[in-house]
Amino acid sequence: MVTPANDFPTTGAGESPLSFWQWFLQRVSGLILISLVGVHMWMGHFSGLGEVIAGNQDELVAYDVVKQRLTQGLFIFVDFSLLALVLYHGLSGLCSVLLEWPPAARRVRQVFIGISLLGIATFVYGAKVLLDFIL
């Protein structure tokens, strides 16, 4: 028996252009995030593990380590892209979950505007924090 595909979104193509684009961008951002989060986790949690275990380095993450990493253009690109994409993916997902809740579903516009403002404000704040390491 074929099991119904019950755990993938019902908000896919066919409802409105906005829901299609939200569905599409959620998947594209998710796929890109898999590699960006992988790089971020590796650099933050594993790349210095040998040095810490050997006693050559006190902590995996420290100001000097992060600042040194952010002198390289590649990691500046990775961290800013990660900040933007993870905020988009996370808040878009949160929006979808909220809009499945009837009281929120009756206020689509307010939920969308509220979450968008939260995302923009957090990106600006996060970018300023990253610039504190870079500048």
Added chain:
Amino acid sequence: MVAPLRTFFACSGLSRDRLSGSRAGWWAWLLQRVTGLGLVIYLFLHIGVISTVQLGADTFDDVLAVLQTPFFVVLDLMLATAILYHGLNGIRVILIDLGIGIKRQVELFWACLALTTLTMVAVTYFSLPLIARG
């Protein structure tokens, strides 16, 4: 545990077609939501912690030193588990969206769980020195 959750989601209007399929599919959907919401909360905490750099390098290092104590290493491992499951199940959802593996979506769910478990066993093993050094 499943029955009360199903009732809650049914009453709240969150269920609809998702509860009609297999139990594994329902768990896959629920875990994706729970890990996703947890990761959103973590994202804001993470940005908050990193922002302590604005108080100076020493403050940042002091805060980060606390967050690398064994207790927080264990929390980090839980975080990595959530990220891994969310990512793997996300790939599974995309495959199903594309019409790939629809007949095997339950097996794919178990594969996600197995891969998450095996990877985290290995990661935990390599992280043991960090947990033990406390």
